[in-house]
Amino acid sequence: MKIEVKNLTKSYGDNTALDSVSFTLNDPKIYGLLGRNGAGKTTFMEILSGHLLPTKGEVLINDEKPFDNRKITESICLIKEGDNFKKDLTVKNVLKIYSYFYPNWDQALANDLIKEYNLKLTAPIKTLSKGMESALGIIVGLASKAPITIFDEPYIGLDAAARKRFYELLLSEYEKQKRTIIFSTHLIDEVSLLFEEVLILQEGKLILHEEADTLRHNTCAVSGSIEQVEAFIEDKEVIDKKELAGMMTAYIYENMEHAKKSGLAVEGVPIQELMIYLTEQKGA
Amino acid sequence: MAQKLDENRPIYLQIKEYVEDSIINETLKAGDRVPSTNEFATFFNINPATAAKGVNELVYEGILYKRRGIGMFVTENARQILLAKRKEEFYEHYLLPLKDEAKKLEISNEQLVEMIYREGNELEN
Numbered sequence: 001m002k003i004e005v006k007n008l009t010k011s012y013g014d015n016t017a018l019d020s021v022s023f024t025l026n027d028p029k030i031y032g033l034l035g036r037n038g039a040g041k042t043t044f045m046e047i048l049s050g051h052l053l054p055t056k057g058e059v060l061i062n063d064e065k066p067f068d069n070r071k072i073t074e075s076i077c078l079i080k081e082g083d084n085f086k087k088d089l090t091v092k093n094v095l096k097i098y099s100y101f102y103p104n105w106d107q108a109l110a111n112d113l114i115k116e117y118n119l120k121l122t123a124p125i126k127t128l129s130k131g132m133e134s135a136l137g138i139i140v141g142l143a144s145k146a147p148i149t150i151f152d153e154p155y156i157g158l159d160a161a162a163r164k165r166f167y168e169l170l171l172s173e174y175e176k177q178k179r180t181i182i183f184s185t186h187l188i189d190e191v192s193l194l195f196e197e198v199l200i201l202q203e204g205k206l207i208l209h210e211e212a213d214t215l216r217h218n219t220c221a222v223s224g225s226i227e228q229v230e231a232f233i234e235d236k237e238v239i240d241k242k243e244l245a246g247m248m249t250a251y252i253y254e255n256m257e258h259a260k261k262s263g264l265a266v267e268g269v270p271i272q273e274l275m276i277y278l279t280e281q282k283g284a
Numbered sequence: 285m286a287q288k289l290d291e292n293r294p295i296y297l298q299i300k301e302y303v304e305d306s307i308i309n310e311t312l313k314a315g316d317r318v319p320s321t322n323e324f325a326t327f328f329n330i331n332p333a334t335a336a337k338g339v340n341e342l343v344y345e346g347i348l349y350k351r352r353g354i355g356m357f358v359t360e361n362a363r364q365i366l367l368a369k370r371k372e373e374f375y376e377h378y379l380l381p382l383k384d385e386a387k388k389l390e391i392s393n394e395q396l397v398e399m400i401y402r403e404g405n406e407l408e409n
Contacts, residue, residue, distance in 0.1 A: 030331055168329065216292070216294045268293050
């Protein structure tokens with residue numbers, strides 16, 4: 001499904017959560033939506049899912065607005081950090097309700113995953129631990145088979161092994177059937193290999209939208225004496241730089257192979273670090 | 285063979301190198317089927333599109349060929365092409381860094397050559 005975001009703005013009083021954000025997601029890919037706390041990620045995902053109205057601008061999904069639009073919302077499944085389900089329902093009830101709402105619901109997958117994550121069907125939501133509630137969110141998100149599935153930090157309380165299993169499940173479901181998956185997380189190192197494209201929000205603005213491997217190819221850290229590095233980066237876009245004992249490391253947008261020809265020491269920059277350098281508050 | 289990918293470098297290049305190395309050391313021979321993009325994705329926990337990009341470049345370079353509905357296979361000349369390419373890159377990737385480090389440590393070219401022979405003798409003995 002095609003997602004078009006046009007000048008999307010959301011304000012809460014004097015606070016601007018999203019500031020004229022525009023981009024288009026055409027294909028069913030796995031997208032990483034990254035940014036610091038308060039960057040506007042959750043607000044964006046709630047507008048996309050039709051849970052919130054924008055202040056200005058619009059989101060169009062296959063040319064239609066999602067808000068109060070059943071035809072669109074039944075193809076979007078948003079799994080949030082917590083409070084996805086009513087506390088008094090049982091696990092079984094939750095699955096039943098979601099199976100009615102999502103036309104592509106995969107009950108067999110839900111059953112398998114319930115067993116795999118050791119959930120009891122008769123347990124009320126309020127008796128589940130944080131990790132178990134997160135597991136249920138993940139199960140619902142995967143089994144929904146919604147053409148747009150959104151995970152917003154879906155794994156509070158899940159241990160490393162359970163998270164790893166989630167990544168494997170996400171990947172195998174995606175391999176079986178391509179769908180748009182938008183994944184927002186702070187544990188970037190764990191998942192960045194799953195992303196095909198990366199979007200970074202900062203203070204309500206979209207500051208980067210790029211293919212993940214292109215980013216790895218076209219960003220690098222160059223190190224050498226201060227004069228050498230300064231001379232090399234003069235005409236380049238510099239993300240960040242630091243100095244120690246006459247040596248300098250600069251993080252720049254530049255093809256790694258080109259940079260290597262300069263004779264300086266060149267290293268790649270993982271997406272997690274790139275995000276940090278890009279969004280660090282300067283001089284604060 | 286590396287089981288874990290280096291997050292600092294483009295992933296598709298590493299998939300490409302993985303297949304190339306397997307062909308060079310003859311784990312994969314001419315006519316053998318190479319893993320599908322999904323198999324690569326599952327093994328390394330990476331996006332299948334990224335794996336596909338690496339494999340497709342190898343098709344483009346004549347290392348692999350596609351048989352519709354069956355998969356990707358190693359071409360007859362794959363190993364020869366790769367050996368020629370890797371030999372060309374050898375100077376840039378291995379000798380230049382070696383010479384740079386030698387220069388920094390004030391090791392002369394003569395001393396370098398001597399070291400190469402010394403290492404060779406040890407291996408032969």
